[in-house]
Amino acid sequence: MANAKGNLRSDLGRVRGLGSAKEGVRHWWVQRVTAIALIPLSLWFVAGIVFLIDVDRATAIQWLGSPVTLGLMSLFLIALIYHTVLGLQVVIEDYIHSHAVKLTLLLAIQFAGWGLAAAGIIAMLLITIYGG
Amino acid sequence: MASHPRPIAPHLQIYRPQLTSITSILHRITGIFLSLGVLPLIYWLVAAATSTEAFDQAQALAGSIIGRTLLFFWTGAFFYHLLNGIRHLAWDAGWGYELTTAYRTGWTVFIGTVILTIAAWALGYWARGNV
Numbered sequence: 001m002a003n004a005k006g007n008l009r010s011d012l013g014r015v016r017g018l019g020s021a022k023e024g025v026r027h028w029w030v031q032r033v034t035a036i037a038l039i040p041l042s043l044w045f046v047a048g049i050v051f052l053i054d055v056d057r058a059t060a061i062q063w064l065g066s067p068v069t070l071g072l073m074s075l076f077l078i079a080l081i082y083h084t085v086l087g088l089q090v091v092i093e094d095y096i097h098s099h100a101v102k103l104t105l106l107l108a109i110q111f112a113g114w115g116l117a118a119a120g121i122i123a124m125l126l127i128t129i130y131g132g
Numbered sequence: 133m134a135s136h137p138r139p140i141a142p143h144l145q146i147y148r149p150q151l152t153s154i155t156s157i158l159h160r161i162t163g164i165f166l167s168l169g170v171l172p173l174i175y176w177l178v179a180a181a182t183s184t185e186a187f188d189q190a191q192a193l194a195g196s197i198i199g200r201t202l203l204f205f206w207t208g209a210f211f212y213h214l215l216n217g218i219r220h221l222a223w224d225a226g227w228g229y230e231l232t233t234a235y236r237t238g239w240t241v242f243i244g245t246v247i248l249t250i251a252a253w254a255l256g257y258w259a260r261g262n263v
Contacts (some may be wrong), residue, residue, distance in 0.1 A: 018138075032224060035217050042214060046207075050256040054195055057187040060180055073177075084167045090166060113170075120174045123181035 027086060034083035041076040061127055070128045077120045085113040151238045159216045162209035169206045204253065211248040215241040 005013070048069070052060050062070060088109045094100040162200070171195075179190035193199050219237050222228045228237055 013139060031219065035221060037215065039218065042210065046210065050252055051259045053256045053260045054191065056191075057184045060187065064177075064180055081170065083164075084170060087163045088167055091160065108133060116170055116174045120177045123174075123177040126181040127177075 027089075031083065031086045034079045034086070037075070038083055041072065041079055044072055045076050061131060064124065064127050065131055067128060070124050073124050074121050077117050080121040081113045081117040083110050137234055155216055155219075155238045155241060159213060159220070160214075162213040166206065166213055169194045169209075172202075204249075207252055208245060208249045211252075212241065212245040215244045215248075 048063060052063065064073075089106060092102060092105045092109070096105060142153075176190045176194070179186040194203060219228065219241055222237070228234060
């Protein structure tokens, strides 16, 4: 059956080989959403951490232990790690061509990333609740 | 297969570096380097939640020569990735593709990175003596 352009090839035949239509849009979109979220969150984090050079634990916990810090730090860690995992995923997909190695690394960054996020948020909860 | 040849990536061995290609690969390099910074960040938070000894050890590591050097480069990588990331978001919104604009924003990213990195460290050392 001819398509609109009078070409005898089917629509499916035309798009085959042109690239994936799986979940690239979601990846692209979440990378941007987390990037935008990280603009204020990462600046807040750096502005806070800059004042903690060489301080003792009691001073650090004064800042870390407030509920506002708990909330912003949790949001920062989630956005940061989501953004990091998505970014590393693209790098791995670009440079690693062995399917087994690629799959292993993709799983590893997911598990390591979200494990680290959980550890960071639990640490923040403990500091806020128990004062460290 | 498609009837037209697909675009291919430039062959890096014969591709003359230019500001636009340098800023592009630096975005990826700083991104990978910043990813590694997640590890000490979480270690530092866990140490703060654990004990005074653990936190003192984390602060001593951060304050060592190697610690400070790494933190300095992480600060630079952070501001570069932040500023160039904003440049990328502007491109996503359809702004800044003209060659002169791309070069102007590229240089702005470099200069801004240097200024903000020095400012952050100056603020840190000033606060260290005053808080």
